[in-house]
Amino acid sequence: MTALLEVQQITKKFSGVTALSQVDLRLEGGKVTALIGENGAGKSTLLKIMSGIHTDYEGELLFKGQEIKFSRPKDAQDMGISIIHQELNLIPYLTVAQNIFLGRELVNAFGFLDRDKMIRKTKALLERLKLEVEPTALVSTLRVGQQQIVEIAKALLTESSVVFMDEPTSAIGESETAVLFEIINKLKAEGKAIVYISHKLEELFALADNFVVLRDGKVVGQGEISAISRPMLINMMAGRSVKVIKKSNKKSSKEKVLQVKNLQLTNPDNPSRPLLNNIHFDLHNGEVLGIYGLMGAGRTELCESLFGLHHRRMTGSIELEGKEMLFKNPIMAIEAGMALVPEDRKKDGIVPNMSVGKNLSLSVLEQVSSYGFLNSTLQTTLYDKYVASLKIKVHSEEQLIKNLSGGNQQKVILGKWIARSPKVLMLDEPTRGIDINAKNEIYELISQLSQSGISILVVSSEIPEILAISDRILVMAEGEISAQFSSEDATENNIMNACIPENLTK
């Protein structure tokens, strides 16, 4: 039997970094294929190639046995390939019907929009999905879960033969999930090929016929899902042959710098599912505490909450050196001795059109001022100090930071906080998008800083990274801390096992 869609030896590189390496995949009609892998394993990249979003790759795509080359997403849609993205792609101030028919509006004999027909069709579609909203309701008035269903409806409007679903249940409740599963089974019975991505392994066991496991851009296992168990799957996802160098066993201090008790953060989109729930932990003096979790587990929200960014939605207590703190904004947190290197460097870290020198001094301007005026000599002194100690590769103080490599940008951001000598340094994905040499330098730096007495909290979605740098590891899942390991007990398998939420379906 020929596959509906077939991927042959696909390799994809992003500026030299290999995201996918010689991947083969066959999608057959009437089958649900589970695509599995940890963050950054290449799932989304593969999906984007198959749906015409990435058009620059090596290897071949075959549709019903014929070689095809998409040059834009519309080409894939026209072939009958539709994709339900993890992020919502709806326009909030258009109605449900207008969103569903966006770009493929129906017109009457005079060339005007046939509103009635579109509403009728939408109504039928929504009934099929058991979504009780009016086709004329504005999308902005819908709950996130309902919006997700509209997204699904959009994909089902065209008669697709291949449907990709990227974490479709991440935002919806149990009853909606049950409806979705019904629909998927119906589509399956109609002979369509479905690719299902989810971190919730239970869902995959309930739905899928086949599985494909990706790791570091390679297919490391595939077959029928009935022939495999949960531990075996986890093993495949995590199992690396790379030996992780454990840190030299330094004596860890028992002195608590930061104590977090019963931290809770409400979710503005869905009050019944808090973003953070019941978070308790301590951070000891000079310790590196690693926080691992899948995307959406609440890691970034935790850092942001400790930095005064969600003051109004947060409850619970934060104690810094034994003193109860109420951070209403980042200024208060910074003054108390907190520092945050944010996850998204471009969006939240750098001021792109400012020079390296100015970015570096941005949070310590009082240190480079004399008599109330900025002093360029002092700024140069600061610049020289950190360029040397952090080994930042830069032409001059005046070079714009946007022209540095990601690793060097990150070092500037780190330097900006080290200059304040913080008590607690939070690093959210400190090595994302950074080449391997700069990564190692940053690991080295983290270790030095912790030895100098700064307490460090590192969020990462790379298990080897967490294992390499942490003295202690917290694992988060669904906004809660699901496990805690000392660096001796932590292994890839038990971390992986703890981060996958259990018993969410049924």
Next chain:
Amino acid sequence: MISIKKKLNIAQFQSLIALFILCLGLALMTDNFMTTDNFWNVMRQISVNVCISVGMTLVILTAGIDLSVGSILAFCGAVTAGLLSNGISIPALNLFIGFTVLGAVLAGLLVGGGLGFINGYAITKFKVPPFVATLAMLTMARGFTMLWTKGHPISGLGETFGFLGTGWFLGIPMPVWISGIVVVTAIVLTGKTRFGRYIYAIGGNENASLLSGIPIAKVKMWVYALAGILAAVGGILVTARLDSAQPNAGFSYELDAIAAVVIGGTSLSGGRGTILGTVLGAIIIGVLNNGLILLSVSPFWQQVIKGLVILLAVIIDKSNQKSE
């Protein structure tokens, strides 16, 4: 290091060359352009726009906009003039307060700063987009002006006050002195103070600024207040020069100010630009206006040409950015 510094000033360098060519052309084509009288005439005319444009530059550097400066200029000029000629009298309390020139000028500046602060407050506390908040202020301040003046000019303000607009000091007209002081202060403020650095950071990346501990709301409120104060300075200069506060003064001046800022190479998306560039932009517009009048170009064509210059300036600036 030297080469990078040169690169950063490319916009100013181009503006200077454009200005030079403009002056050269006008000197060859007209008899009156290269005269001392005309020089000071142009400088005096420019000084009002320079004051407003400096305030506008600060606002635009934070990625905002201030449409209300023309109306604030009119209202503050009228407040100063009204206090000078009539003072405040409250018949019910049998109270009359007279104002000296200094008192009236300070009151005008205070009103300008206050209205600017209201702009900043609406923008930071209620998250009203700057375009909308200052558009509302444009309408309101014009309304206040009409109410205050009852639609009639306020004239007869005395010689001391008039000196501010028409007087000379050490061979230089007073308005040029005043706008010069404004420019120098602003250059120091933007280049040498934490406040100035914060302005650039907020416009360059507001998220990163927030996470760096910059008091964004405070900085923005001050920036809009300063824009209001500088509009008031402009209003006082205009009123003093004419010896009269006109209810329709400053009409569409905000557009000239935005034009000067844009020609000077400041990015409307914030974070990039200089006070010096804006001053050059204001001078180019002033010289162009003067030259077109000397060449007896019809006022209708003058507008078309000014529009084209603005467009050209931005296109050149965009291509500069690309080559960077």
